[in-house]
Amino acid sequence: MSVKTAEWFSAPGLELEHQRVPAEDVLAGNPSTAIHELEGLDGVSVGIWEMTPGTATDTEAEEVFVVLAGRARIDFLGTAHALDIAAGDVVRLRAGQRTAWTVTETLRKVYFASE
Template sequence: MRLLAADVLTGDAAPLTELGAAEVGTWEMAPGTDHDTEVDEVFVVLAGRGTVTFEDGEVIDLAPGVAVRLRAGERTTWVVTETLRKVYVAL
């Protein structure tokens, strides 16, 4: 399942290219909170700050250079405190 702009509740996705079955793109979210159900994705934060919290209670602090693996079906809560920009590879 690809990440499409329509799947993002408060962020903006900009697909750049496809690499086999994967989509490569950028995503940006202004400060605020969002709840999401994830697709298979790996991303690296380019700019901004915030946290992503998983249903199991794991919290990852997001900052430039942080890499994260998301798995399809995971439910997350994103809290962005400084406009967040990431580059992603999603299936």
């Protein structure tokens, strides 16, 4: 039987390869996103996600994340609810929520989401 070793990297310094957000999801600017997925943890997807400045829509999964760097506003579409987030914030999102993310400083987060 083989034993896996720990996986380690510097989350703030990790180089990520960005992809443009699909045009149909962009509301403003020219944002891109990047992701580094780690090995799953008991049915939970874990990784690093980043978005550059701009505004884009999304449909959320069950997720908890910690903001490592940057600033953004998350508007919950169809409601009057919004969150202004920055480094150190912890956020819980619910599956199916429609959101618009307005990133003003490149946002990097570590996330834990249901698979």
